[in-house]
Amino acid sequence: MNFRAESLRKHAEWKGKIEVVPRVEVDSREKLSLAYTPGVAEPCMAIHEDVDKSFELTRRWNTVPVITDGTAVLGLGDIGPEAGMPVMEGKCALFKAFGDVDAYPLCIHSKDTDEIIRAIELFAGSFGGINLEDISAPRCFEIERRLKEDLDIPVFHDDQHGTAIVTAAALLNALKLAGKKIEEIRVVVNGAGAAGIAISKFLMAFGVQDMTVCDRAGILGEGDTQFNPAQQELAKITNRRKLTGTLADAMKGADVLVGVSGPNCITKDMVRSMAEKPILFTCANPVPEIPPQDAKEAGAYIVGTGSSEYPNQINNVLVFPGLFRGALDVRATTVNAEMMMAASRGIAACVTEDELRPDYILPYAYDMRAHESVAAAVRKAAIETGVAQKTIDQEEEQ
Numbered sequence: 001m002n003f004r005a006e007s008l009r010k011h012a013e014w015k016g017k018i019e020v021v022p023r024v025e026v027d028s029r030e031k032l033s034l035a036y037t038p039g040v041a042e043p044c045m046a047i048h049e050d051v052d053k054s055f056e057l058t059r060r061w062n063t064v065p066v067i068t069d070g071t072a073v074l075g076l077g078d079i080g081p082e083a084g085m086p087v088m089e090g091k092c093a094l095f096k097a098f099g100d101v102d103a104y105p106l107c108i109h110s111k112d113t114d115e116i117i118r119a120i121e122l123f124a125g126s127f128g129g130i131n132l133e134d135i136s137a138p139r140c141f142e143i144e145r146r147l148k149e150d151l152d153i154p155v156f157h158d159d160q161h162g163t164a165i166v167t168a169a170a171l172l173n174a175l176k177l178a179g180k181k182i183e184e185i186r187v188v189v190n191g192a193g194a195a196g197i198a199i200s201k202f203l204m205a206f207g208v209q210d211m212t213v214c215d216r217a218g219i220l221g222e223g224d225t226q227f228n229p230a231q232q233e234l235a236k237i238t239n240r241r242k243l244t245g246t247l248a249d250a251m252k253g254a255d256v257l258v259g260v261s262g263p264n265c266i267t268k269d270m271v272r273s274m275a276e277k278p279i280l281f282t283c284a285n286p287v288p289e290i291p292p293q294d295a296k297e298a299g300a301y302i303v304g305t306g307s308s309e310y311p312n313q314i315n316n317v318l319v320f321p322g323l324f325r326g327a328l329d330v331r332a333t334t335v336n337a338e339m340m341m342a343a344s345r346g347i348a349a350c351v352t353e354d355e356l357r358p359d360y361i362l363p364y365a366y367d368m369r370a371h372e373s374v375a376a377a378v379r380k381a382a383i384e385t386g387v388a389q390k391t392i393d394q395e396e397e398q
Contacts, residue, residue, distance in 0.1 A: 137228075141160075141253055
């Protein structure tokens, strides 16, 4: 199937991928009076007296906006907020299908960091959490940081942390097959944008000690002023062997390559230069850093991509529905590192020892076990780390 042509045809047919459906009937005088005036005045006044009642008396508890400014949409770049709407609608559909979370696309017509933050702060009282999407680096770092400081609901930039969580899950299972320990491997991340920086830091939190990061200009090195501030900060904690040069130089002897960069930037010779049983996660979309078949022919032991056309799709759809489901269920005030690491382990655990093989290291995106596992792991971690405002009893958990 030509997915691009068929998708365009289907979008014209669908005329949108989500809709609003009422949860109450208003087909009689009594029902209308309960759902709307005069009866609705009572919940209004209850919330006026205690704003936290908005989580009990409205759909706020289960509602998340998917917010973009359209500056980093998929691999398409800065195409504008309206052009980003199909992606945001698709994400909202996945939120509902896999997490039963009500999500709505909000595309902001501004590239001003302060304006975007202020807009989100002003409407945050309508939502139980905030999902940031497709906002270009480095602005996305400040937007997320300030919102997490200012709001008492979960704020999650999926391009950063969703990608990092699913990458870590894939790595945990790949290392089981390769018989390698995470603290002993050499990892190279190619691409030092939002995803690459988040992945690097997250894998180091999981135990990776030898991490090298590359961007278009080559290997990130401490003190190199050609890189932006976020990249310079990352350089302070990576590349402990003081490597210089290009991606090809970084990949020599590496156990793992994580690509979140661009198409066809890795050659067979670069794969051949890696350590025994090399693991490649080449996640550039829509075209990976090296065709999977070429990587396998060059000796790659495990290959994952960001595409559903190939085995081992490394896609954050395995993350955000379950993560928000878990966070919303316990009214978490934030998404912390412990919750994200729990999500990674929850995804990885969905592939049993008997199922695990080089072409199956992650559950499929439509495997509901994965989303339920992530939600349960996130709920537990939120409660254990003290950021949950309510608990889930055993009956609700089931």
